[in-house]
Amino acid sequence: MMNIKELRAELKHWGKFWANKESLQGYASTSVTERCCEVMRTGVWISSDKHLFSHHSENIHVPDYIKRIDKMVRPLPVPQKAVITRRYIKQAKLSSTERLALLHAETNLIINSPLCW
Numbered sequence: 001m002m003n004i005k006e007l008r009a010e011l012k013h014w015g016k017f018w019a020n021k022e023s024l025q026g027y028a029s030t031s032v033t034e035r036c037c038e039v040m041r042t043g044v045w046i047s048s049d050k051h052l053f054s055h056h057s058e059n060i061h062v063p064d065y066i067k068r069i070d071k072m073v074r075p076l077p078v079p080q081k082a083v084i085t086r087r088y089i090k091q092a093k094l095s096s097t098e099r100l101a102l103l104h105a106e107t108n109l110i111i112n113s114p115l116c117w
Contacts, residue, residue: 018066
């Protein structure tokens with residue numbers, strides 16, 4: 001069985017992987033609502049950031065060790081998944097309540113983890 005230190009190291013790698021994928025997606029400089037209003041005002045659809053909407057998640061190669069952690073995190077309750085995401089993907093500073101929720105989520109991952117990574 002893995003210990004908390006090993007789990008946190010794996011979650012850090014997992015979080016960096018998904019954070020990197022999120023940052024590569026980019027965000028449109030104009031909101032969808034603003035763009036629709038602009039089209040209605042001008043009658044012209046012009047987009048220089050159209051390429052930002054052509055990314056497909058099925059085109060992302062996900063290594064097996066990342067898939068394994070995804071599989072472990074998936075059955076957790078939504079609040080536990082949210083705090084894991086905030087800590088390891090978003091790199092957010094957690095409140096004391098969130099840190100306690102994170103510890104609970106990590107404990108659940110250890111208890112339900114496969115024997116071997």
